[in-house]
Amino acid sequence: MTVFLQSVISGILVGGIYALIGIGLTIIFGVMRVINFAHGDLLMLGMYTTWLVFSRLGIDPFVSVVITGPVLFLWGAFLQKTFINRVLNALPQNQILLTIGLGLIMSNSIMLMFTSDYRILTTTYSSSSFSLGGISISEPLLVGFLITAAITGALYWFLLRTDTGQAIRATAQDRDAAQLMGINVQAMSVLAFGIGSALAGVAGALISPTYYIFPQVGSTFTLKAFVIVVLGGMGSVIGATLGGLIIGVTESLSAVYIASGLKELVVFVLFLGLLLFKPSGLLGKTRA
Amino acid sequence: MLQIRKLNFAYGDLQVLWDVDLEVKQGEIVTVVGANGAGKSTILRNVSRLVRPASGSITFEGHELSHVPSHKVVEMGIVQVPEARRIFPEMTVTENLRMGSFVKATRKDRERNMERVFSLFPRLAERKSQLGGTMSGGEQQMLAIGRGLMGNPRVMLLDEPSLGLSPLLVRNIFEIIKEINRQGTTILLVEQNVYQSLRISHRAYVLETGRVVLSGPGAELLDNAHVKKAFLGI
Ligand SMILES: Nc1ncnc2c1ncn2[C@@H]1O[C@H](COP(=O)(O)OP(=O)(O)OP(=O)(O)O)[C@@H](O)[C@H]1O
Ligand SMILES: [Mg+2]
Numbered sequence: 001m002t003v004f005l006q007s008v009i010s011g012i013l014v015g016g017i018y019a020l021i022g023i024g025l026t027i028i029f030g031v032m033r034v035i036n037f038a039h040g041d042l043l044m045l046g047m048y049t050t051w052l053v054f055s056r057l058g059i060d061p062f063v064s065v066v067i068t069g070p071v072l073f074l075w076g077a078f079l080q081k082t083f084i085n086r087v088l089n090a091l092p093q094n095q096i097l098l099t100i101g102l103g104l105i106m107s108n109s110i111m112l113m114f115t116s117d118y119r120i121l122t123t124t125y126s127s128s129s130f131s132l133g134g135i136s137i138s139e140p141l142l143v144g145f146l147i148t149a150a151i152t153g154a155l156y157w158f159l160l161r162t163d164t165g166q167a168i169r170a171t172a173q174d175r176d177a178a179q180l181m182g183i184n185v186q187a188m189s190v191l192a193f194g195i196g197s198a199l200a201g202v203a204g205a206l207i208s209p210t211y212y213i214f215p216q217v218g219s220t221f222t223l224k225a226f227v228i229v230v231l232g233g234m235g236s237v238i239g240a241t242l243g244g245l246i247i248g249v250t251e252s253l254s255a256v257y258i259a260s261g262l263k264e265l266v267v268f269v270l271f272l273g274l275l276l277f278k279p280s281g282l283l284g285k286t287r288a
Numbered sequence: 289m290l291q292i293r294k295l296n297f298a299y300g301d302l303q304v305l306w307d308v309d310l311e312v313k314q315g316e317i318v319t320v321v322g323a324n325g326a327g328k329s330t331i332l333r334n335v336s337r338l339v340r341p342a343s344g345s346i347t348f349e350g351h352e353l354s355h356v357p358s359h360k361v362v363e364m365g366i367v368q369v370p371e372a373r374r375i376f377p378e379m380t381v382t383e384n385l386r387m388g389s390f391v392k393a394t395r396k397d398r399e400r401n402m403e404r405v406f407s408l409f410p411r412l413a414e415r416k417s418q419l420g421g422t423m424s425g426g427e428q429q430m431l432a433i434g435r436g437l438m439g440n441p442r443v444m445l446l447d448e449p450s451l452g453l454s455p456l457l458v459r460n461i462f463e464i465i466k467e468i469n470r471q472g473t474t475i476l477l478v479e480q481n482v483y484q485s486l487r488i489s490h491r492a493y494v495l496e497t498g499r500v501v502l503s504g505p506g507a508e509l510l511d512n513a514h515v516k517k518a519f520l521g522i
Contacts, residue, residue: 163386163390163395166379166383166386166387166390167387167390169376169378169379170376170379170387170390173376173377173378173379174374174376174377176338176370176374177370177374177375177376178387179336179338179358179359179362180336180338180358180362180367180368180370180374181362181387181388181390181391181435181439182359182362182363182390182391182439183359183387183390184357184359185359
């Protein structure tokens with residue numbers, strides 16, 4: 001029982017960060033109908049930003065979220081304005097090629113600058129944990145989760161309660177109708193891509209004390225983000241939140257009860273199984 | 289107030305509007321009637337700048353709209369209630385109405401406008417937290433018009449508001465359009481319900497395959513032999 005609880009809790013802690021990655025991807029998809037295959041590379045940039053400010057300026061990775069977030073926001077907004085905006089009405093395969101290309105440019109530029117060496121960001125608390133009723137909880141993961149929860153809460157508030165947040169949702173639900181409300185949908189797209197990148201970047205910052213940092217680290221996360229978003233229902237923020245938690249817990253349980261090397265496989269089997277019965281995902285709408 | 293001159297428009301190679309001239313004066317209800325595919329919605333989409341014309345000009349109070357982006361058109365007071373209502377399906381009635389007053393200058397009137405909408409459509413007041421996508425066609429139409437009113441329109445463009453409504457509701461909607469106009473909003477209406485719409489219109493245009501073939505006071509067109517034959521089956 002303790003083992004079970006233990007792995008559920010670690011799963012939730014990691015799942016919170018997965019959720020952040022998924023939410024970013026789903027917001028971008030919702031507003032622009034573009035699947036951002038560079039999403040993991042944005043997360044990778046978040047990791048490197050965190051590593052840089054840590055190793056050069058000594059800023060703690062969790063504190064550096066206030067730098068990583070805005071930096072990635074601006075970078076994402078720039079990508080949207082200069083590149084993505086041009087392919088909004090293009091064929092899906094062209095959009096995919098563009099975002100894959102942007103991702104490759106990002107990972108290879110980082111490789112050029114910092115080599116493909118694996119970096120480890122060692123903090124005093126990187127491997128510290130505390131025990132709660134026999135369950136050991138990793139400190140960096142817990143802090144990461146709390147920051148994630150705060151950011152997710154703020155994001156929900158923004159999307160549900162503010163005029164700009166509602167305008168982003170309106171643009172996602174009906175772009176033409178949003179224009180007829182006086183919403184500048186181009187600006188909303190830039191904002192959405194900025195927010196999506198910022199979330200990926202923040203997720204990168206939060207996992208950097210516990211993951212290896214290297215230029216190609218993004219690809220696994222792109223795939224993971226995609227699974228989360230499809231699982232939750234494309235475009236659904238609540239779905240991505242749930243999807244992230246589910247994937248986190250599934251990985252953690254299968255690492256304990258099946259084999260740690262098979263956890264990704266279990267996730268994909270679960271994923272395909274669900275799609276077989278509910279192709280639109282957990283909270284997705286079947287679109288015409 | 290709103291002036292369209294020699295408007296030509298094509299979807300790709302398919303020319304849809306041919307030299308359309310149309311004028312709406314302050315305080316009027318002006319209707320464009322025409323069969324399916326005549327190009328009625330296309331005229332409104334050009335005014336709202338969702339599409340760009342091939343040639344011709346559209347001016348609003350003397351301002352040429354050809355370089356104005358669509359969200360600025362709304363800020364100028366031209367508010368469209370689009371065909372098929374286009375309610376935000378996953379937003380509540382209240383949220384949909386709030387989006388209607390997204391334009392900054394209209395936000396201060398939000399509470400007052402919402403009261404006005406609820407008094408015009410008491411049904412909406414009973415369903416404030418229902419999701420737009422789960423409402424009936426008639427309710428969605430009320431919500432679409434209400435959402436349009438939230439933006440303090442100076443000219444309201446209405447695209448087939450009677451489409452798909454029960455006969456009783458159709459009469460009701462036209463009464464409400466008249467009432468909105470009486471309260472000071474100029475109206476450009478696009479309709480296939482020729483009888484009801486001409487009855488409430490000050491002036492009207494008949495559009496056939498993208499060309500204006502007739503125009504005049506609503507009552508006069510109701511008596512016109514061609515209109516009777518083509519649209520009223522008399
Ligand atoms: N997006 C589009 N691409 C290509 N052709 C289009 C498009 N939208 C409309 N059309 C064509 O343009 C013509 C005019 O369409 P429009 O929607 O303006 O007609 P309408 O008078 O509003 O008809 P209805 O009463 O059925 O709404 C039609 O022949 C239609 O098939
Ligand atoms: Mg139409």
